[in-house]
Amino acid sequence: MDIQLKGKRALVTGSSSGLGEAIAKMLADEGATVIIHGRDKDRAEKVANSILEKGGIAEVAIGDLSTDEGADQVAEAALKSGQIDILVNNAGATSHKSWGEATADDWLDIYNTNVVSYVRMIQRIVPQMKKLGWGRVIHIGGGLGIQPIKEQPHYNATLAARHNVSVSLARSLKETGITSNVVSPGAIINPMVEDWLKNAAPKFNWGTDMEEIKYRAVQDLIPNDTGRFGEPEEIAGTVLYLCSRFSDYISGSVIRVDGGTIRCL
Template identity: 60%
Template sequence: MNLNLAGKRALVTGSSSGLGEATVRLLAAEGAAVVVHGRDEQRTQAVAEAIRANGGKADIAIGDLTGDDGADAVASAALAGGPVDILVNNAGAYRHLSWADATPDTWRDTYEGNVISGVRMIQRLVPFMRERGWGRVITIGGGLAVQPMHQHPQYNATLAARHNLAVSLARELRGTGVTSNVVAPGAILVEAVKDLLTEIAPARGWGESWEQIEQDATNELVPNDIERLGRPEEIATAVAFLASPLSGYISGATLRVDGGHIRGVA
């Protein structure tokens, strides 16, 4: 399917690795000019160069979005190559902490990095989308926003905030031609997840092969109807659709890409 992204320009925050990298690569393959964002210039540049080697258009933006100066630098770099039509707020982080270990400072830092960082980019880029009468804002959320677990409570709460702000933004953008939606991944197989599951597999009695470890980990930790972990490319596909002109009648929505892990009618 042609998503009609040629001529569009997209900034994907946190796109030097993982889900963000998969997303920026797919958007570029679909014809969008992309801005690869990260804090590590060498790693960010490597992603951009790989996209260019495949015939895509890619610039880079370097900066830490947990501060205004970094957000200003990223917005400036992104806009230097032309107007940004698509903003994918993907950047964020989490730590596996218990309620006892997650101090108030940890909660504050997590909220700064996972919520306010996205607000900074919205405030710097969305006004220009409104002026042009077209734009897409996609926030990467997650199932823990609606079905939190007892672990890493500070992260669960920031996902809920990301979902909430995306819907509030959709209401604010009513009638402007700019939409705001959420893609909510389930457990996704990135390198860090594979390393973690392989490390804890022996203590949990999971299989020795990666195929068996994945199946056992899925059944025990994130049971779903597909019976495996998701792949970054599957999240990127959902983002690319919501970023395209074909999604013009979708706003304030959450698209769950989790194999059916989250149960619900909405």
């Protein structure tokens, strides 16, 4: 099936590792030119080279999106070789501080990193999409923005803000050919999560086998209809769909990919 990404150029922020890396690699596999972004040049180039070795097309843009100067650097590098058709806003940070621990400065810092950084890239990339008459803006959100928990309130709030920003952007892009949507992941397994599970297993009496640990952790912490953690490729696949020609009629939406963790209509 041709989803018509050949010739498209996609900037995926925070793609030098983790979920962003999985998204960038899947876009490249479908023929898109991907711009790998990160703050560490060596890590970003490693991802780009792995794509090039498979016959894909990849470039690198380095910069800290928490500053205007860093965002300028990333946008300039991304646009140097041509237009950007697809912007995937993925870069961000997490924090596990509680209400009693997170200071006002912590709130300001994570809002800048997780929300204003998205706005910076929208402001620098979307205007040239309007000239193209087609574009995709995809924001990575999260279930805690829909159903927040008592812990990490400042982080939860940034996810809700990402969702709000994306829908507002969709309204402003009416009849431009550009869509704006959110992909909202549930709990996704990765090496960092596996390390945390392994260390937490004795405290929660989850056993010693990693598969058993993962299953019991899901039951205790994130019960969902699939009974498991999600995989990065499952998020990437949803992003890929929203980038395709088959999603022209989807805008201002929040697509939950969480196994049914969030229970709302």
